[in-house]
Amino acid sequence: MSIANDTHPAQRNVIGEALMPCSVDPVTGFFRDGCCNTGPEDIGSHTVCAVMTAEFLEFSRRRGNDLSTPMPEYGFPGLNPGDQWCLCAARWREAYEAGCAPRVALLSTHERALEVCDLAALKDHAVDLS
DSSP, X not given: OOOOOSSSOOXXXXXXSBOOOOOBTTBOTTTTSSSOOOOTTOXXXXXXXXXXXXXXXXXXXXXXXXXXXXXXXXXXXXXXXXXXXXXXHHHXXXXXXXXXXXXXXXXXXXXXXXXXSOHHHHHHTBSSOO
């Protein structure tokens, strides 16, 4: 299933196929549509569909982006290990370079992530393809 509508026409994943949903529980994506859709307004390139780990969540917190603490005022439930979330491509690459990158759902990772992340590195961390 690909997500396509008038606001976000069909977008492609890193292997050139239709972008698959990343997570609806919790609802992720820059547009909070469950997909790692992107557009010009997504300056952070929230394009990598990653499976959270305790190690990565701690890494992100130390880097100033606490993804574990709920912030109900923003509709953010806080993330737990095992949750899938559309990460900024640069944060995934930073975690990769630090040796603590989370696993990646390639079918749900937007092709724009390739502007920042190496496809081979993403494939090495794939949960859905080898």
